[in-house]
Amino acid sequence: MAKAKLKTVPTKRSVAKFIADIDDAEKRKDCRTVMRIMKAATKAPPKMWGPSIVGYGDYHYKYASGREGDWIVAGFAPRKNALTLYVMGGLKPHAALLKKLGKHSTGVGCLYIKRLSDVDEKVLTKLVNASVKHLKATT
Secondary structure (H helix, E strand, O other), rough: OOOOOOOOOEOOOOHHHHHHOOOOHHHHHHOOOOOHHHHHHOOOOOOEEOOOOEEEEEEEEEOOOOEEEEEEEEEEEEEEOOOEEEOOOOHHHHHHHOOOHHHOOOOOOEEEOOOOOHEHHHHHHHHHHHHHHHHHOOO
16 A cells, blocks of 8 residues: 655745735734744754745654654644644643643644734743743653
8 A cells, every 4th residue: 555645845945935924913913923923942944845835844744654754843724713833742732831831723733823922822822832842842
C-alpha cells in the first residue's frame, strides 16, 4: 500500500507578503505579534507551510502505525473566524496555562483566538514556550 503524501509542506511563498495581504488591520497586527512570540520560542525563521500556515522550525515524526512525516514545531494560521495556533503535543499538558489565558476555544492540538486582545499575551507566550519545550523533550 502506498503511503499518503502530506498536502501541507513548506513552500517558497513569502511570509511577509502573506501577512501583508491580510485585509483586517487588527488581524495583521495580531499575526505579527504571534510571529514575534513563535520566533523567540523556536529560534527559527518563519516559513509558509501550504497556502496558509506560518510555521517555525520542523521535526520528523513517526507513528507506531508506520506513518511518518515532517511538521512544524510551532505555527499559526489566520483563518476567517479565528487565529489558529498549532500547539504540538496537544493541549492537555498546558491545562493550567489555558485556564489563565483568557477567551479562547480549543481543538485537539489547536488553540483558537478571535483577537489577541481577548487573551493575556504573557500567558500566551508562556504557552508557546512550554509547547516548544515539551515537543523538543519528546522528540
